[in-house]
Amino acid sequence: MTSLYRSFSLTCRHQIPLRMYSPSARKIMSSSSSTHSPIRKTQTTSLGSLNDYDEHFPPLTGGSQKRKVSPTSEVDLGSTNPSAPCHRGKDALSLQTNFGCKNRDQGTRRRRFIDEEVNGTTFDVGAGTAGSRTSVVELDSTNPSSPSKSSQSHNLKIRKVRNHRNSGFKSRDQSPKRTQDPPFDICSSVLDRNDTSINDWVLADETNGETVEVSNKQRVLRPGMVLLKGFLSHDIQVDIVKTCRELGVKPAGFYQPGYRVGSKLHLQMMCLGRNWDPQTKYSKNTDIDSKAPDIPVAFSVLVEEAIREAHALIDRESGTEDAERILPVMSPDICIVNFYSETGRLGLHQDRDESQESIGKGLPIVSFSIGDSAEFLYGEKRDVEEAEGVILESGDVLIFGGEARMIFHGVKSIIPNSAPMSLLNESKLRTGRLNLTFRHF
Numbered sequence: 019m020t021s022l023y024r025s026f027s028l029t030c031r032h033q034i035p036l037r038m039y040s041p042s043a044r045k046i047m048s049s050s051s052s053t054h055s056p057i058r059k060t061q062t063t064s065l066g067s068l069n070d071y072d073e074h075f076p077p078l079t080g081g082s083q084k085r086k087v088s089p090t091s092e093v094d095l096g097s098t099n100p101s102a103p104c105h106r107g108k109d110a111l112s113l114q115t116n117f118g119c120k121n122r123d124q125g126t127r128r129r130r131f132i133d134e135e136v137n138g139t140t141f142d143v144g145a146g147t148a149g150s151r152t153s154v155v156e157l158d159s160t161n162p163s164s165p166s167k168s169s170q171s172h173n174l175k176i177r178k179v180r181n182h183r184n185s186g187f188k189s190r191d192q193s194p195k196r197t198q199d200p201p202f203d204i205c206s207s208v209l210d211r212n213d214t215s216i217n218d219w220v221l222a223d224e225t226n227g228e229t230v231e232v233s234n235k236q237r238v239l240r241p242g243m244v245l246l247k248g249f250l251s252h253d254i255q256v257d258i259v260k261t262c263r264e265l266g267v268k269p270a271g272f273y274q275p276g277y278r279v280g281s282k283l284h285l286q287m288m289c290l291g292r293n294w295d296p297q298t299k300y301s302k303n304t305d306i307d308s309k310a311p312d313i314p315v316a317f318s319v320l321v322e323e324a325i326r327e328a329h330a331l332i333d334r335e336s337g338t339e340d341a342e343r344i345l346p347v348m349s350p351d352i353c354i355v356n357f358y359s360e361t362g363r364l365g366l367h368q369d370r371d372e373s374q375e376s377i378g379k380g381l382p383i384v385s386f387s388i389g390d391s392a393e394f395l396y397g398e399k400r401d402v403e404e405a406e407g408v409i410l411e412s413g414d415v416l417i418f419g420g421e422a423r424m425i426f427h428g429v430k431s432i433i434p435n436s437a438p439m440s441l442l443n444e445s446k447l448r449t450g451r452l453n454l455t456f457r458h459f
């Protein structure tokens with residue numbers, strides 16, 4: 019079965035103008051390996067009140083409209099710009115300030131900013147914080163069925179949320195609850211993709227505009243971190259989408275996870291094997307855990323195959339037979355399935371909620387990408403400016419374990435209309451990106 023599942027795409031599908039995140043990013047995109055210091059296991063973060071997974075990306079330079087967010091907006095509105103380096107609490111506060119403000123100029127400026135965001139690149143505003151007395155506006159752009167930049171801006175759904183009444187949580191003391199009923203459906207019978215070519219997506223900083231070819235090669239990105247381009251064949255991708263869809267529309271399926279205080283991740287999520295959420299992590303709850311569907315055997319087989327493929331690559335590149343020491347084998351008992359709409363994203367974070375034993379051994383995270391491509395960032399620190407970037411395309415498998423196990427990583431943006439048309443036609447996957455990360459607890 020596994021050999022049938024293998025189809026390496028050795029032709030480069032796209033040439034993507036790439037914005038350089040750091041001087042070294044270009045190197046990563048065009049070379050097959052580089053030397054990096056290991057990520058120390060103790061280097062877990064505690065960044066004050068900054069929640070994990072909150073975005074703190076720099077201003078977007080891309081978008082189908084090739085528009086930059088104006089500096090004024092960035093200053094005034096903090097991280098209501100999805101890429102601004104602020105945390106979620108501040109997000110909501112600055113938004114409230116602007117909306118609750120009697121000052122006409124500020125209100126107008128805020129409205130103009132929303133218009134710009136809707137017409138231009140992306141927008142996404144979190145729910146309010148506790149204790150807020152003013153109304154906030156929530157733009158639910160994480161839900162692909164809500165209007166996005168590729169749909170008409172006048173359809174923008176703005177709903178008012180007062181304090182926590184509509185935030186999905188009963189009180190501050192309770193765990194986040196799934197409020198999405200029915201679960202989110204990652205497929206749609208209607209093809210919701212528009213016809214804009216990927217070339218319209220400008221990742222290039224308009225001032226330097228370099229064009230870098232997206233590599234089609236299997237690559238060791240750093241010790242313990244391997245990118246297997248096109249590892250998942252078309253048929254496998256279709257099967258994975260269909261399986262995830264089937265599981266995902268059931269009660270334990272996709273929902274938008276969040277924190278007790280109300281902010282939410284900019285994606286839809288479902289867990290297999292064992293439940294995880296950003297607030298309670300893996301805290302054992304037999305009621306909920308019994309609801310997590312098993313990881314399909316075919317998925318686990320693919321993970322093991324991918325690790326074997328990575329070992330072969332590591333051995334080839336190093337000229338040794340040391341691969342299992344550099345990248346330990348792993349058999350998954352957890353899979354977190356994420357679906358990102360075109361405006362979805364995930365802030366830089368470490369996957370550090372697995373057991374100490376698992377992390378200590380460097381058991382890898384294995385990540386499958388299906389659908390639209392993603393700008394994936396990774397680095398030794400939780401610092402977007404320093405992070406390196408790589409484009410993850412449909413069918414790619416990324417593995418990070420060993421000394422790269424605690425690497426910071428995140429999804430800066432989803433590249434609209436970049437999914438293979440044949441995949442969308444056959445699987446009916448919505449516009450967006452499906453990502454599966456396999457782990458061992």
Ligand SMILES: O=C(O)CCC(=O)C(=O)O
Pocket residue numbers: 354356364369385392394427428429453455
């Ligand atoms: O979507 C991705 O590529 C990364 C997902 C991820 O980091 C996570 O689920 O922890």
Ligand SMILES: [Fe+2]
Pocket residue numbers: 367368369427455
């Ligand atoms: Fe992660």
